[in-house]
Amino acid sequence: MQSRTTRAESTVSPSIKHHQILIVGGGAAGIAVASSLLARDSRLDIGLIDPADQHYYQPGWTLVGAGVFQPASTMRSMASLIPKGVNWIKHAVVSFTPHTSSLTLEDGRVFGYEQLIVCPGLKLDWAAIKGLNETLGTNGVTSNYRYDLAPYTWKLVQELKQGRALFTQPPMPIKCAGAPQKALYLSCDHWLKAGRQAQVKTQFFNAGAVLFGVADYVPALMKYIDKYAVELNFNHTLVEVDGPAKKATFARKLTDGSTETLICDFDLLHVVPPQVAPDFIRSSPLADAAGWVDVDPATLQHRAFANIHALGDVTNTSNAKTAAAARKQAPVVATNVLTALSRSTDEAHYDGYGSCPLTVERGKIVLAEFTYGGKLAPSFAPWLLDGRKPTRLAWWLKERILPPLYWRGMLKGREWLARPTLLPGSVAK
Incomplete structure (x- = not known):
């Protein structure tokens, strides 16, 4: 049995290594799922595979882009966060061989497992938009979806005195579907309070057909769209950026199924790129036709391989791809993996919970919480916090409570407000 210390495995060996549980990502x-597993059974032999040196609190980047958070507060070293007792394999996975319960790393090593948990997140496909990579971080082109660019967003917002500001949202699915709007609202709030709203023409280009996927929250959001005089453009997808010329090209889907091209000038362009599953997932036997890991939406067990579970942004479940969803999914996967190992008799189900704190102005948030099918799932009584209305309490939760809940709760296996739902007949441990 391995001692409960965190270490990185890096020595190349021709022999197949083995862990009882392997976590990819x-x-x-x-x-979170590693911590939840160890909280249930500290004797587990777990390997976690990830080549990154840094770990980011990505929900905080919206507030970095509005000058509320400092970038450094959203980053910590990976070594400081991986739970003691988990063996850190600091490499990337290149392929899976689920029929032999093994996978291969970039250095050629093969690892075997009894149970595999797949959660490498998704890929931000910047290259899918022509000219974008060449101009990101310059020429007024920015994105809160990158750690190094969120501060540039705030710089641009402060400096823009007049002109045209464009905000984009790509086709779904994407990480945090409300984030493109969050950048829009917080920027507009700054310009309004600085007396510049009339001088800044603001447009929102959404590849989808609605402002937000859960209709109950749309009325509150529309009030802010009107307040900030934002021009809404649905069924518009950003396809090209010419940074030096400050021109953005959109493909507009018409009712007859054809498309037309629209070219817009800009002074500030906030881009959210298309998002897909990582390459090594899309090319693997684990993926569905769209490239996402194919799992049962309730148990998060792979549909074809019983000893594989997945969670987070990489799955093909229909929930919102948010940290709040992963917080709820981790205990479910931990419970079901232990049952698969005959360490438990419980079976847990995930109901599709996701949360999106929509920062409609500095100091107020519309707290969207919902499960599969867009069913509202508020965490608080309506008299305390009605998520369909902008409230200061929801802002306080986003700014003050959620970051420590993430670092000290979720990542430590403390399942505050996230205990899994067990099937009838199961007994919570």
Whole structure:
């Protein structure tokens, strides 16, 4: 049995190494599920595979882009977060061989497992938009979806005195579907309070057909769209950026199924890139036709391989891809993996919970919480916090409570407000 210390395995060996449980991905989902497993059984032999040196609290980047958080507060070293007792394999996975319960790393090593948990997140496909990579971080082109660019967003917002500001949202699915709007609202709030709203023409280009996927929250959001005089453009997808010329090209889907091209000038362009599953997932036997890991939406067990579970942004479940979803999924996967190992008789189900704190102005948030099918799932009584209305309490939760809940709760296996739902007949341990 391995001692309960965190270490990185890096020595190349021709022999096949083995762990009782292998976790692919050290983001929010990976570290949370590792901690949840150890909280249930500290004797488990767990290996976690991730090549990254740093771990990021990505929900905080919206507030970095609005000058509320400092970038450094959203980053910690991976070594400081991986639970003691988990063997850190600091490499990348290149392929899976589920029929032999093994996978291969970039250095050629093969690892075997009894249970595999897949949670490497998703890929931000910047290259899918022509000219974007060449101009990101310059020429007024920015994105809160990158750690190094969120501060540039705030710089641009402060400096823009007049002109045209464009905000984009790509086709679904994407990480945190409300984040493109959060950048829009917080920027507009700054310009309004600085007396510049009339001088800044603001447009929102959404590849989808609605402002937000859960209709109950749309009325509150529309009030802010009107307040900030934002021009809404649905069914518009950003396809090209010419940074030096400050021109953005959109493909607009027409009702007859055809498309037309629209070119817009800009002074500030906030881009959210298309998002897909990582390459090594899309090319693997674990993926569905769209490239996402194919799991049962309730148990998060792979549909074809019984000793594989997945969670987080990489799955093909229909929930919102948010940290809040991963926080709820981690205990479910931990419970079901232990049952698969005959360490438990419980079976847990995930109901599709996701949360999106929509920062409609500095100091107020519309707290969207919902499960599969867009069913509202508020965490608080309506008299305390009605998520369909902008409230200061929801802002306080986002700014003051959620970051420590993430670092000290979720990533440590403390399942505050996240205990899994067990099937009838199961007994909570």
